[in-house]
Amino acid sequence: MREFHGCRLIGVYARHSCRTKYLAHVNTLLTDVQKTFIQTTPFAWLLSIDTDIKMCRKLVLQLCNTWLERRGGFEVRSIFIPFTKLDVCLGLGVRGNGEMFKLFKEEVDCHTRRLFDTNDVSVDNVYEQLQNCIKGGEVADVCRLYLLLGLSEFLFPNRGGKVHLGLFELLDDLSCIGKYNWGGVIYEYLVSSLCDAALCVGNAQKRSHCHVDGCIFALQIWAMEHVLFGHNKLAKTKTCIPRILHWMHVRVGVKQKLKKPFPLMK
Template sequence: MSKTLLRELCFRWVERRGGFWIRSIFVPFTRLDVYVSLGFRVAGENIDLGNNNIDCQTRTIFHSTNVSVDMIYDELIKRANGSKQCSIDEFCRLYILLGLSEFLLPNRSGRVFLGLFKIIDNIQCLHRYDWGGVVYDYLVGSLCCASMSITNKGNSNYFCIVGCVYLLQMWALEHVLFAKTKGQSRCAKFPQILFWKDVKFPDSGVASTLQKNLVPLTKEELHQEVVKEALKEPCSGKKGKTKKIRELAEIVKENEALSRALDHQAAVIGTLEKVVSRLEEVLAEKENQEKGEPNLSNENHVHKD
């Protein structure tokens, strides 16, 4: 994992909007990115990582209050070399627990979240849970803390991000950085980790690449109408590499201005609707009064006669 890339992303993280400022462009980082990158669903039952319910089968494998990733490795090795007997179901539960604790939900202490044990007991029901959501929330929470630490302390050499940090690298490669290397061509795979796991990420030149606002485009994408509209000139196969990307910052500003104008118009329309509603009420009250009260001018006229 590129520490330089993590540092640059921390600098550019915008907590209130949930994304990154890449030069003058805001690029969101959402739960959908977890689904596309890792293939985990972003809906289902919530996962409480802090649930300390020890009344579960997987938890009884360990004889310690706190279970670490190293302890899971030890148990797996014992079962793999035959020194300890176990069922296939038990081995699978330990293997899945290791993947969750080592890759998706790691922390600095290397401890396993107690809330995972109860869920792992029934591996046939793992599909019911919101794995993408918990991976996203855990990573974003750590990203917010790291970004605040770098911004406030001004020391970019010491920061810590826990969670699936490889997800951030895949996101950057897919959305921002040029991913093509010598002898490699970009292809569509789902989830995206099937492609990016074999791509070596160069640690040098990350900051300058982010500042140049580079966007990776395949030949197929260059021929899409939406992409063509974002380019200054219509792209062609031979000149595709020399085409300059349109200033997306101007598009963002225009969209934000239109959004503000729409919000203002909606507010004005809402106010006018209230005024019209009030006028209708006043008119109805006046009509009711005229129907219920006698005409004083006619009474006075009859009295004089």
């Protein structure tokens, strides 16, 4: 079953499905040959994930509550701070230009899709298939399944836990995945859902919860660098690109850390 994580504020629950639980476990199973192959892709940094990265649920809800759709950023203590595609690219180490692609398709027939015999492929299906493939499958297929897991579990997660059909075709030709504008698509997917969630928070009487699809941790990286720890020595100890390598072990959850920039927090 797909996991949901929620937090309540002003009568509304905020939920998301962004996690790295499966990815962290798979990273302990891969062989050196398989890792070397994955390192030739733009997502080699996924191999550094060794924990189920924790997203601060209260922070997610506060960001939904302070999001300004028309300006593309957040209002924190009456100060507007933009959230841009560049923030996503630096945070996740993905390309910010190149060819755009579509996540949503009605039907796909390609090699990566044929690795599954189910009508709807879920993150759980990818995790199970990848574990089987690691034991004796083709190295290229292990790489395809690994990237599919990282994309579906962490970068493009959704409330149903389903794999977007548009991702399968991209992974057939591994030599071409570097040409796509991953940062642009990740950003648009996340912001689109953030806008919907912000509306839900603003209409608490009509909805009991909101759900933010996409890579919530990109927002958390932004918040840690621009709001929470930006002038702290913690943010200056290392210069890591992508920035996730610096922040993935830093926990945000202590109420006092959030109460100063978000005074309405209870």
